[in-house]
Amino acid sequence: MFKVVAVVVLLSALVYCFTVEEIEIFELQRELAKKYGDDIDFYRFLKLPKLRHSTSKDIVRNLRKLSKKYHPDKNRKYKKLYERLNKATEILSNDSRRKTYDYYLKNGFPDYNFSRGGFIFDRVQPKTWVLVLFLYVVASAIHYVLLKIQHASNRRRIQDFIRQCKEQDDTNGLGEKRLAFKQHEADEVKEIVVRLGDVYVVEPEGEMCLISADDAAAPTVLDCLFFRLPIFMWNKSLGKLFSRAPSQLSSQQRPEPSEKGPKRMARNGETKLKDGQKKMTLPNGKVIYSRKKD
Numbered sequence: 147m148f149k150v151v152a153v154v155v156l157l158s159a160l161v162y163c164f165t166v167e168e169i170e171i172f173e174l175q176r177e178l179a180k181k182y183g184d185d186i187d188f189y190r191f192l193k194l195p196k197l198r199h200s201t202s203k204d205i206v207r208n209l210r211k212l213s214k215k216y217h218p219d220k221n222r223k224y225k226k227l228y229e230r231l232n233k234a235t236e237i238l239s240n241d242s243r244r245k246t247y248d249y250y251l252k253n254g255f256p257d258y259n260f261s262r263g264g265f266i267f268d269r270v271q272p273k274t275w276v277l278v279l280f281l282y283v284v285a286s287a288i289h290y291v292l293l294k295i296q297h298a299s300n301r302r303r304i305q306d307f308i309r310q311c312k313e314q315d316d317t318n319g320l321g322e323k324r325l326a327f328k329q330h331e332a333d334e335v336k337e338i339v340v341r342l343g344d345v346y347v348v349e350p351e352g353e354m355c356l357i358s359a360d361d362a363a364a365p366t367v368l369d370c371l372f373f374r375l376p377i378f379m380w381n382k383s384l385g386k387l388f389s390r391a392p393s394q395l396s397s398q399q400r401p402e403p404s405e406k407g408p409k410r411m412a413r414n415g416e417t418k419l420k421d422g423q424k425k426m427t428l429p430n431g432k433v434i435y436s437r438k439k440d
């Protein structure tokens with residue numbers, strides 16, 4: 147699960163690069179802020195009468211007016227200013243570029259830091275959150291599919307094992323056949339019983355547990371990353387405080403240790419087993435879910 151999270155974080159860092167157009171906007175904004183102060187924006191710089199409510203036609207018309215006043219032909223010192231007026235007009239008169247500009251104007255421009263490779267954000271942008279959320283959902287979907295595949299393969303393994311046991315049953319499902327199961331020389335022998343066509347494993351205490359592929363609980367949506375990660379985070383952080391809170395508040399009402407222990411185990415341990423069910427790992431690494439026969 148942590149691998150998946152790491153991939154999400156890495157991907158979001160890789161995917162999030164500025165476009166050439168964004169850089170152009172940031173550079174002009176930075177130049178203007180240096181010259182006119184941090185409050186400047188393109189609308190004020192262009193002295194648009196209606197500021198942000200100007201239409202792109204207004205903006206183009208406005209440039210014509212400004213050009214008459216600030217053309218470099220009139221005065222050489224207007225050269226830089228004229229260039230910037232044109233650039234700002236070019237950006238604001240194009241609807242898609244204006245949208246980009248307005249987004250950063252609202253959410254903040256990145257800082258420029260040469261030693262860190264140019265424009266960088268010190269705060270996480272809303273855009274980045276959306277991207278992270280998207281990747282999180284994608285990773286969760288992949289995780290869910292993997293859980294499904296794993297569950298199917300678990301079932302198949304159990305079914306294979308049951309089939310292999312039945313193949314050795316020479317009573318044709320009418321009697322009882324005892325088998326010794328052992329994968330490697332050094333392993334402890336497990337006793338398997340095929341009785342009336344059903345396969346049981348004999349526990350060390352002598353109990354017989356039915357082996358059934360149906361007992362491996364299918365993963366639900368709640369098992370996937372999308373829900374597991376928040377639950378995990380909660381249990382690791384604030385959840386800990388809350389579960390400890392009662393004993394800290396009043397020492398005389400402390401819950402019995404024996405009451406607390408098993409509860410914890412049940413929550414953190416194998417939660418996917420159904421009631422009355424046992425998980426057993428066979429010597430060959432096969433995992434078998436068995437149920438006590440009533």
Ligand SMILES: *[C@@H]1O[C@H](CO)[C@@H](O)[C@H](O)[C@H]1NC(C)=O
Pocket residue numbers: 167240241242243
């Ligand atoms: C707006 O800018 C984009 C990106 O530079 C460009 O592809 C598009 O053609 C421009 N739209 C107009 C109407 O000029």
Ligand SMILES: *[C@@H]1O[C@H](CO)[C@@H](O)[C@H](O)[C@H]1NC(C)=O
Pocket residue numbers: 258259260261262
């Ligand atoms: C740029 O980044 C470096 C390294 O993180 C930092 O030491 C420096 O203060 C930053 N400069 C500015 C202007 O923020």
